[in-house]
Amino acid sequence: MRVETAPRIVGKDFSGEPYSPPKARFLSFEYIPAERQLLHAFLSNKLVVGALTLLLLLVLIAFFAEWVSPVDPLEQTLRARLKPPIWQERGVSPYYLGTDRLGRDVLSNIIYGLRISLMVGLFSVGISLLIGLALGLTAGYARGFWETVIMRAVDVQLSLPLIMIALCFMVIFGQGLWKMIVVLAIAGWAEYARTVRGTVLSIREKEYVEAAHALGFGPGTIMVKYLLINAITPVLVLSAVQVPRVIMYEATLSFLGLGVPVTTPSIGLAIARGYQVLFSGSWWASIFPGLALMLLVACINIVADWLRDALEPRSREQV
Amino acid sequence: MGLYILRRVYQALIVFFVVTGIVFSILHISGDPLALLMPPDAPPTEVEAMRRTLGLDQPLVVQYGLFLRNAVQGNLGVSYHHGQPALKLVLERLPASLELVITTIMISLVLAVPIGVLAASRRGKLVDRVSLLGSLVGISAPPFWIGIAFILVFSVELQWLPSSGRGTWAHLVLPATSLALYRLALFIRLIRAGMLDIMTMDFIRTARSKGVSEKKVIYKHALKNTLIPFVTIAGMQMGSLLAGAIVTEKVFAWPGMGRLFLEAIGVMDFPVIIAWALVTATIFLTLNLVVDVIYVWLDPRIRHEK
Numbered sequence: 159m160r161v162e163t164a165p166r167i168v169g170k171d172f173s174g175e176p177y178s179p180p181k182a183r184f185l186s187f188e189y190i191p192a193e194r195q196l197l198h199a200f201l202s203n204k205l206v207v208g209a210l211t212l213l214l215l216l217v218l219i220a221f222f223a224e225w226v227s228p229v230d231p232l233e234q235t236l237r238a239r240l241k242p243p244i245w246q247e248r249g250v251s252p253y254y255l256g257t258d259r260l261g262r263d264v265l266s267n268i269i270y271g272l273r274i275s276l277m278v279g280l281f282s283v284g285i286s287l288l289i290g291l292a293l294g295l296t297a298g299y300a301r302g303f304w305e306t307v308i309m310r311a312v313d314v315q316l317s318l319p320l321i322m323i324a325l326c327f328m329v330i331f332g333q334g335l336w337k338m339i340v341v342l343a344i345a346g347w348a349e350y351a352r353t354v355r356g357t358v359l360s361i362r363e364k365e366y367v368e369a370a371h372a373l374g375f376g377p378g379t380i381m382v383k384y385l386l387i388n389a390i391t392p393v394l395v396l397s398a399v400q401v402p403r404v405i406m407y408e409a410t411l412s413f414l415g416l417g418v419p420v421t422t423p424s425i426g427l428a429i430a431r432g433y434q435v436l437f438s439g440s441w442w443a444s445i446f447p448g449l450a451l452m453l454l455v456a457c458i459n460i461v462a463d464w465l466r467d468a469l470e471p472r473s474r475e476q477v
Numbered sequence: 478m479g480l481y482i483l484r485r486v487y488q489a490l491i492v493f494f495v496v497t498g499i500v501f502s503i504l505h506i507s508g509d510p511l512a513l514l515m516p517p518d519a520p521p522t523e524v525e526a527m528r529r530t531l532g533l534d535q536p537l538v539v540q541y542g543l544f545l546r547n548a549v550q551g552n553l554g555v556s557y558h559h560g561q562p563a564l565k566l567v568l569e570r571l572p573a574s575l576e577l578v579i580t581t582i583m584i585s586l587v588l589a590v591p592i593g594v595l596a597a598s599r600r601g602k603l604v605d606r607v608s609l610l611g612s613l614v615g616i617s618a619p620p621f622w623i624g625i626a627f628i629l630v631f632s633v634e635l636q637w638l639p640s641s642g643r644g645t646w647a648h649l650v651l652p653a654t655s656l657a658l659y660r661l662a663l664f665i666r667l668i669r670a671g672m673l674d675i676m677t678m679d680f681i682r683t684a685r686s687k688g689v690s691e692k693k694v695i696y697k698h699a700l701k702n703t704l705i706p707f708v709t710i711a712g713m714q715m716g717s718l719l720a721g722a723i724v725t726e727k728v729f730a731w732p733g734m735g736r737l738f739l740e741a742i743g744v745m746d747f748p749v750i751i752a753w754a755l756v757t758a759t760i761f762l763t764l765n766l767v768v769d770v771i772y773v774w775l776d777p778r779i780r781h782e783k
Contacts, residue, residue: 310491313488313492314491314492314495317488317489317492317761317762317765318492318496318758318761319716319717319719319720319721319757319761320717321717321720321721321723322717322720322754322757322758322761323499325720325723325738326499326500326503326754329503329742329750330502330503402617406619409619410619410621410724413619413621413724413727414723414724414727414739415739415742416742426619429619429621429622429625432625433625433728436625436628436629436633437633437640439633441629441633444622444625445622445625445626445629448618448619448622448625448626451619451622452614452617452618452619452622455616455617455618456613456614456617459613459616459617460613
């Protein structure tokens with residue numbers, strides 16, 4: 159991982175006062191090892207530390223859902239239908255955040271739902287990453303015919319709304335957790351391919367790659383040892399941004415009834431069920447799952463933004 | 478520039494062609510269309526006759542050609558459920574969707590530009606931090622959930638605004654604002670980042686050293702240049718909103734294309750699903766094309782290229 163210490167142009171602020179850069183954004187001219195800079199920048203940003211801590215907590219909760227959740231999320235207790243949260247008058251233990259129309263515990267549903275969200279986010283992004291990395295490397299290294307084919311496919315894919323592609327494929331293939339993971343992965347590979355190809359193109363003419371050629375290294379070695387290594391940073395940054403997006407798409411598709419089957423404890427489905435009882439005053443069944451999802455996505459977004467700023471200083475001020 | 482437009486039109490046509498392929502496979506991967514068209518007890522001879530009249534006994538490639546020919550003529554089949562031409566059904570719902578999408582984009586733009594500029598000009602100050610935090614919430618909250626929360630607060634509790642249907646402007650407020658939050662957050666971030674980027678450029682320094690007032694520097698020199706690339710993003714967002722508005726249309730029972738599409742999925746009404754996909758893709762591609770041309774035209778460096 160390479161972190162640049164290039165001095166930033168210190169311009170004037172709009173107010174006319176000289177702009178002083180925020181502290182701990184590795185703007186110092188003295189040499190500090192990259193890892194320490196990263197660590198320093200990280201620790202001095204309270205929001206990021208908080209978000210990462212909360213994110214880890216959510217991941218742990220999701221991972222150990224069987225131990226953490228108070229009851230089975232799919233268990234329907236007809237005696238306890240539409241119970242409000244525990245702090246309200248009719249609330250009963252162990253339904254801390256209330257129950258839905260069929261007497262399923264909202265909190266347990268959220269805990270298992272977080273697991274589904276994270277699973278879809280990680281696996282789907284992982285698959286897109288692998289497809290995009292392979293195709294992007296090929297396009298950038300081999301050039302010629304395959305590059306044209308791959309980049310045309312990228313153009314086609316990026317010129318359609320992702321949600322539309324996902325909807326069409328879900329209509330074709332039907333509901334299912336793994337189906338959705340694959341569909342979202344297929345819908346998302348293009349951006350990786352484009353990024354990786356861009357990186358490869360920018361370094362394939364560098365002297366050290368030429369030197370490797372001259373020394374007789376094969377294309378495989380060069381691709382992995384030189385090109386792949388350099389593509390890791392932009393790919394990492396892209397993944398951090400993609401995970402929350404994919405999580406949101408999962409919730410959206412499931413909310414529409416085109417995502418996971420109804421027997422899966424997904425947050426999108428929980429919100430959809432809560433929506434059905436909204437007008438009877440049972441607000442908790444839709445509001446709490448949405449809040450949990452928002453918290454998860456916000457934490458990942460904060461960490462992703464920070465990661466991008468830290469790893470790609472040139473794009474620091476971009477969105 | 479003419480050549481550029483021509484090339485872009487050609488690209489858009491290729492994409493459209495691919496979309497028709499995907500959409501055509503919806504019709505065929507999802508099972509035998511005749512099973513849905515004919516009653517289950519129809520005699521086999523009649524089913525075969527129907528198969529021939531519809532061209533379903535031909536090889537897939539021929540069927541695809543037939544599908545394309547019909548599609549070009551605006552014939553996307555008859556809805557199984559409504560018994561009317563599918564394209565007509567979708568186009569009838571288009572104004573409602575456009576109303577929602579355009580209002581959403583307007584709300585986002587009108588609010589995002591001043592907030593973005595203000596945040597950039599007070600960088601690191603309270604206004605900036607609040608707007609960044611706000612935009613983080615906006616980007617992280619699912620739009621359909623925001624809609625539900627809005628209904629809860631403004632329709633159920635306060636009873637200020639209707640929670641469903643279309644008609645008066647009051648019906649439009651909740652769906653449009655709940656859908657706008659995400660774009661608003663996105664636009665604020667983009668404008669802020671763009672402004673900060675532009676403000677470090679040489680021509681800004683030149684303008685300042687000429688003695689141009691700070692207000693003029695910000696609004697005339699910086700904002701104008703920030704908004705040029707922004708045109709592309711706003712246009713693309715408008716296109717993807719058309720597909721993304723489905724959730725909001727569901728939550729607020731808004732009678733747009735998206736709800737028609739969802740109803741069609743519920744009853745496996747494939748012609749309507751196909752018509753929806755093709756209409757959405759066409760609008761999206763056209764918008765992108767227009768936006769790209771506007772962008773090129775706005776940028777004099779490209780406009781004057783021979």
